[in-house]
Amino acid sequence: xxxRRLPAVTAAVCALAVTLAGCSGTTKDSAGQDAAAGxxxxxxxxxxxxxxxxxxxxxxxxxxxxxxxxxxxxxxxxAKEYGGTGKEVGPSDASASSQVSYINxxxxxxxxxxxxxxxxPNAVCGPLKQAMKKGIKVVAYDSDTAKxxxxxxxxxxxxEEIGRSLVRNLAEQVGHRGxxxxxSATQNxxxxxxxxxxxxxxxxxxxxxxxxxxxxxxGDDADQKSFQQTQGLLQAYPDLKGIIAPTTVGxxxxxxxxxxxxxxxxVVLNGLGTPNQMRKYVKDxxxxxxxxxxxxxxxxxxxxxxxxxxSGRITGAEGETFEAGKLGEYExxxxxxxxxxxxxxxDRKNIDDFDF
Amino acid sequence: xxxxxxxxxxxxxxxxxxxxxxxxxxFRAREITIAGALLxxxxxxxxANPRFLSDQGVxxxxxxxxxxVLLAVGQSAVVITRNIDLSVGSVTGLSxxxxxxxxxxxxxxPGVVLLLGLGIxxxxxxxxxxxxxxxxxxxxxxxxxxxxxxxGVGYWWAQGEQIxxxxxxxxxxxxxxxxxxxxxxxPLLAFAVLAATGxxxxxxxxxxxLYAIGSGPEAARLAGVPVRRRVLGAYLFSGTVAGFAGALWxxxxxxxxxxxxxxxxxxxxxxxxxxxxxITGGTGTVWGAAxxxxxxxxxxxxLAVLKIDAFWQGAITGALLLAAxxxxxxxxxxxxxxxxxxxxxxxHGA
Numbered sequence: 001x002x003x004r005r006l007p008a009v010t011a012a013v014c015a016l017a018v019t020l021a022g023c024s025g026t027t028k029d030s031a032g033q034d035a036a037a038g039x040x041x042x043x044x045x046x047x048x049x050x051x052x053x054x055x056x057x058x059x060x061x062x063x064x065x066x067x068x069x070x071x072x073x074x075x076x077x078x079a080k081e082y083g084g085t086g087k088e089v090g091p092s093d094a095s096a097s098s099q100v101s102y103i104n105x106x107x108x109x110x111x112x113x114x115x116x117x118x119x120x121p122n123a124v125c126g127p128l129k130q131a132m133k134k135g136i137k138v139v140a141y142d143s144d145t146a147k148x149x150x151x152x153x154x155x156x157x158x159x160e161e162i163g164r165s166l167v168r169n170l171a172e173q174v175g176h177r178g179x180x181x182x183x184s185a186t187q188n189x190x191x192x193x194x195x196x197x198x199x200x201x202x203x204x205x206x207x208x209x210x211x212x213x214x215x216x217x218x219g220d221d222a223d224q225k226s227f228q229q230t231q232g233l234l235q236a237y238p239d240l241k242g243i244i245a246p247t248t249v250g251x252x253x254x255x256x257x258x259x260x261x262x263x264x265x266x267v268v269l270n271g272l273g274t275p276n277q278m279r280k281y282v283k284d285x286x287x288x289x290x291x292x293x294x295x296x297x298x299x300x301x302x303x304x305x306x307x308x309x310x311s312g313r314i315t316g317a318e319g320e321t322f323e324a325g326k327l328g329e330y331e332x333x334x335x336x337x338x339x340x341x342x343x344x345x346x347d348r349k350n351i352d353d354f355d356f
Numbered sequence: 357x358x359x360x361x362x363x364x365x366x367x368x369x370x371x372x373x374x375x376x377x378x379x380x381x382x383f384r385a386r387e388i389t390i391a392g393a394l395l396x397x398x399x400x401x402x403x404a405n406p407r408f409l410s411d412q413g414v415x416x417x418x419x420x421x422x423x424x425v426l427l428a429v430g431q432s433a434v435v436i437t438r439n440i441d442l443s444v445g446s447v448t449g450l451s452x453x454x455x456x457x458x459x460x461x462x463x464x465x466p467g468v469v470l471l472l473g474l475g476i477x478x479x480x481x482x483x484x485x486x487x488x489x490x491x492x493x494x495x496x497x498x499x500x501x502x503x504x505x506x507x508g509v510g511y512w513w514a515q516g517e518q519i520x521x522x523x524x525x526x527x528x529x530x531x532x533x534x535x536x537x538x539x540x541x542x543p544l545l546a547f548a549v550l551a552a553t554g555x556x557x558x559x560x561x562x563x564x565x566l567y568a569i570g571s572g573p574e575a576a577r578l579a580g581v582p583v584r585r586r587v588l589g590a591y592l593f594s595g596t597v598a599g600f601a602g603a604l605w606x607x608x609x610x611x612x613x614x615x616x617x618x619x620x621x622x623x624x625x626x627x628x629x630x631x632x633x634x635i636t637g638g639t640g641t642v643w644g645a646a647x648x649x650x651x652x653x654x655x656x657x658x659l660a661v662l663k664i665d666a667f668w669q670g671a672i673t674g675a676l677l678l679a680a681x682x683x684x685x686x687x688x689x690x691x692x693x694x695x696x697x698x699x700x701x702x703x704h705g706a
Contacts, residue, residue, distance in 0.1 A: 064614055069516035092511055187667070218666055223609040223616065224420065225656070225666070231416045232660020235407040252611045256521060260533035262412045277611050280522035 051311040054084035056303060057106045059099055059116040061143060063090040067248070067274070067295055068117055068142060070356050074299030075115065081325055082307055084112075096120035103127035107134060113306035116150070117142040125149040137309035141302040143191075151309055151316035153337045154302040156293040159191065161342055162246070162272070163198025166291065167208070169345065170242045170270045173288060177210035178241030181233050183254055183271070185221040185247040195246050214240070219250045226253035234263050245271035251290060255281035275346050275354040282351050289347040295356060298340050301327055305338060386632035386640075386683070390647040394654060401658040408661050415540055419608065421653040422542035423448075423601050427620065428627040428649040429546075429553050429642045430597030433590045435628050436557070438570040438637025439488060439495035441591060443502035444598040445620035447480045450510040451602025455528075456519035456612040465527040470603045477599015478592060480506055485591025489584040507615055514614035521610030532607030542604055546646075549597065554642045566590060570637025626673055627652050630680045634688075651676070 056079050060068035069088070076086035089106070091098035096119055104127055106114050114131055118124050118140055128138050128149040138150040145153075170180060182199065184192045196216060203213055214237055219226030226249065233240060245251035251273040258264050259281055273290045281287040304324035305314075314320045316336045324330050330338050346354065398417075402409045427444050434441045451473045459469045480502065487498040521529065531541055557563035565586050568576040577583045606612050625635075631648025633640030656669050 064511045064514060064516040066516045066518045066613065092508070215663065217660065220666075222618075223605075223611075224423075224653075227416075227609075228420060228653075228656045228660050229666065231413075231420075231657060232663075235405055235410075235413060235661045236663050238407060249611075252521070253609065256608075256610045261416075274520075276520040276522065277518070279520065280610070283522070 050082045050084075050307050050313070051112075052083040054079065054082070054112045054307055054310050055110075056084055056086040056113050056115060056306055057109075057111045058086060058088040058090075058299075059102055059106070059114060060088065060090045061117045061119050062094040062098075063088070063092055065094070065117075070295040071117075071142060071299035071302070072115075074296035075303035076299075078300040078303035078325060079307070082304070084303075084307060086303065094119050096123040099124050100127050103131060107131050107136060110134075111136055112310040113137040113139060115139045115141055115302050115306055116145065118145040119143070121146045121149075137306055139302055139306045139309065141298060147335050151336060152305050152332065153335070154298060154305055155337055155339045156295075156298050157341065157343050158339050159194040160198045162291075163195040164202040165343055166195070166244050166246060166270060166272070167199050167202040169289065169291065170244055170268060171208055171211060173268045173270065174211070174241040176207060179212050179214045179237055179239055180242040180244065181214055181237065181240060182216040183226065183229060183233070183243055183245040183247070183250045184216055184218050185250060187218050192246060199244065199246075219245075219247070219253065221247055221249040223249070223253045226250045227257050230254045230257050231261075234261075234267065240267055242268040242270065245269065245273075247271070248273050248277060248292075251287075252277040252281075255287050259284060259286040272343075273346075274356055275351050276356060278346065279351055282346070282348055289345055291343040291345050293340055293343050294354070297327060300325065301330065301338065301340055305330070386687070387644045387647060389683075390631060390644065390651055394647065394651045397651070397654055397658055401661055405661050408658070415535075417654055417657055418543040419540050420657055421650045422540075422546040423604055423608070424620075424623065424627060424649040424653055425543075425546045425646045426549055426597055426601045426604070427624040428631065428645040429550050430594035430601075431624045431628045432631075432633045432640065432642045432645040433553065433557070433566060434495075434594045435625075435633050435635060436566050436570045436637060436640060437587050437590050438573065439587060439590065440499060440625065440635070441481075441484060441594045441598075442496070442499040442621045442625075443480060443484055443506055444594060444601075444624055445617040445622075446503045446506035446510065446615075447477050447595055447598035448602040448605060448617035448620060449615045450480070450506050450513075451476045451599040452605040452609075452612045452616045453510055453514055453519065453602075453614055455603045456524060456606045457513075457517075459525055459528050459606070460519050460523035463525050465525060466531040466603075466607065469528050469606070470531075470600065473599045473601075473603025473606075474596050475599065477596040477602065479595075480599065481592040481595015482588075484595060485588040488591060489587040503621065507618075510614040516614075518611060518613045519606075524606065524610060528607050529610055530607075532604065532610070542608060545604065549600075550642055550646050553593075557642060562586065562589070567638055570639070572638075623652065623673075624649075626677050630673075630676050632680070632684070634684050635681070639684075648680075 058072035058075055060072055072088040079086040089102055091102060099119055103124060107130060114136055121144060125146050128145060132138055139152045139154060140150040141154040182196060184196060200213065203211060215233065217229040217233060219229045243254060245254050251271040254269055255278060258269060264286055269287050271290055272292050274292060278287060278290055301324050305322065308314045308322040309316065314322050316332065318332055318334055321329050321331045332338055407413055431441055431444060454476055455469045455473050458472055484499050484502045487493050488495045534541055536544060565581045568581055569583050569586055573583055605616055627649035628645045629635055630651065632644035652673055655672055659666060659669055
């Protein structure tokens with residue numbers, strides 16, 4: 001009777017595992033704590049436009065959201081420019097109510113402003129109203145709360161402009177003709193659906209009459225599903241000319257699939273992605289261009305907007321203007337909304353200027 | 357229960373052999389059914405759209421299934437012992453990220469990266485396995501806990517960073533896209549693991565003991581099977597395979613974050629159960645589980661090609677699961693009855 005075990009092999013693997021884990025472990029740094037200590041003793045300077053020593057707290061949807069981390073870090077950096085301090089706190093999951101206890105803590109800590117990317121527009125409302133009652137300014141960024149629960153919403157780009165510009169850019173690439181498809185995230189993602197609505201509206205214009213949107217598929221922001229949906233599109237519509245993927249996970253997955261499939265070069269992929277994700281595919285020619293707003297600018301603008309609020313320079317009413325450092329002057333639009341600007345287009349020429 | 361383990365038995369040689377071959381036949385029938393369903397699905401989709409079986413189409417089908425097949429093979433070893441490993445999704449995710457960061461920082465090739473993946477999976481499997489076997493905590497609770505703990509470690513490690521394809525060495529990415537004689541590496545690796553595991557479980561004493569434990573842990577213990585060590589071994593295997601799958605995940609998808617295979621544990625368990633490995637332990641083969649995994653991923657691909665909305669995929673998977681569990685129950689009852697009849701005819705000199 002055969003009776004074997006694998007002690008030698010397992011021991012070897014184990015030993016190797018320990019060494020390797022050790023090696024890669026040393027590459028880690030324990031960043032993220034430095035901004036934790038808030039400054040105290042704000043000294044108001046009546047002559048300066050912005051108060052010194054303002055305390056800002058960034059509350060992202062979840063603490064490990066790579067995109068919002070970039071926003072928050074840029075916002076904290078910007079606070080240094082006007083003599084304030086910032087920190088980032090947040091829950092580890094993006095569920096509707098997970099931010100509530102963080103808001104309560106921030107109120108107790110008497111922050112000057114809370115900047116929040118809301119997981120749920122209504123779940124955070126109660127505590128945010130409490131905060132405003134206590135004189136804490138509330139600025140939403142990336143993902144808005146209900147209108148009356150914050151003073152300002154800093155929008156990365158208008159939804160309309162995102163939707164329309166993606167269609168415009170793709171149309172240029174495919175010569176305004178042929179079948180196109182959309183690879184979206186989940187079927188009920190509000191931002192995705194709003195963009196898609198504007199894409200469809202843009203496609204009604206006469207210059208796109210020879211273009212046809214044949215299908216919208218949903219990759220659920222999961223790699224495997226995005227792969228499969230892309231494959232399905234290419235097999236179901238062999239004469240497909242272009243795909244718009246307005247989601248960073250979706251576009252990266254679709255690009256990875258295209259880059260080593262036989263469809264490479266036969267179909268144009270455009271959409272919203274980050275330069276780091278897409279760098280390889282832009283350089284190897286799989287993707288010509290894609291768009292995104294600059295999250296660092298979004299953080300910078302949010303930070304300055306919060307400071308302007310906390311210094312009493314603005315109240316959040318429509319038509320007020322404020323200075324946002326190197327970005328220049330911004331005007332508050334309807335419903336307390338401030339728009340960062342049109343999306344940035346990244347291509348082979350400028351992609352190396354960005355690192356996010 | 358319907359164990360196929362040899363027991364010291366007073367039954368005649370022929371009686372035992374025919375009982376065993378009956379059981380074998382029944383469960384082979386299950387694999388044949390799944391293979392038939394898969395064939396129907398593939399041929400049906402191919403009839404509707406011939407491109408489904410183009411060179412690229414077949415390659416895609418195999419690549420899509422590889423990682424799930426691997427995880428299903430690992431999971432089978434655990435489920436056969438009447439346990440479950442819900443942490444595999446987290447282990448795969450953690451391994452993928454760790455391998456990604458290691459490869460990006462060090463520029464090492466696929467060999468070292470795969471070893472790192474194996475090592476991470478081994479350590480995770482060791483913790484789960486030790487808690488289940490020696491700590492005697494129910495597997496469901498332990499591995500659910502491990503799911504969150506490992507995910508938490510991933511989040512802490514990643515700190516919201518992601519590893520992009522441009523940072524990953526080309527050698528590693530080629531592992532995900534390259535092929536040998538026209539067959540991509542990933543399915544080849546998955547098949548190798550599958551075949552080795554299938555052979556081991558069928559022909560080695562240790563493999564048979566896993567079935568015995570799943571059929572009746574107490575009986576196995578009394579029969580002298582080192583139950584705890586075997587269960588620990590099953591978890592080590594499942595974890596190591598999940599870690600390996602994580603390294604392959606990096607090679608295939610290129611871009612990795614902290615929680616890549618989020619939610620995959622349930623797909624894996626579904627594949628295993630659909631593939632005929634009873635959730636109550638003791639029966640089923642890794643071949644069946646692999647077929648189950650192939651069937652589930654192929655359904656996803658077929659729906660996409662047939663332009664059917666993807667949300668049907670969940671409903672179909674659920675229906676298959678229920679069908680599989682009902683079939684298990686019916687087959688179990690029949691086989692038990694048949695075996696009882698036989699043993700009363702042959703057995704114990706009655």
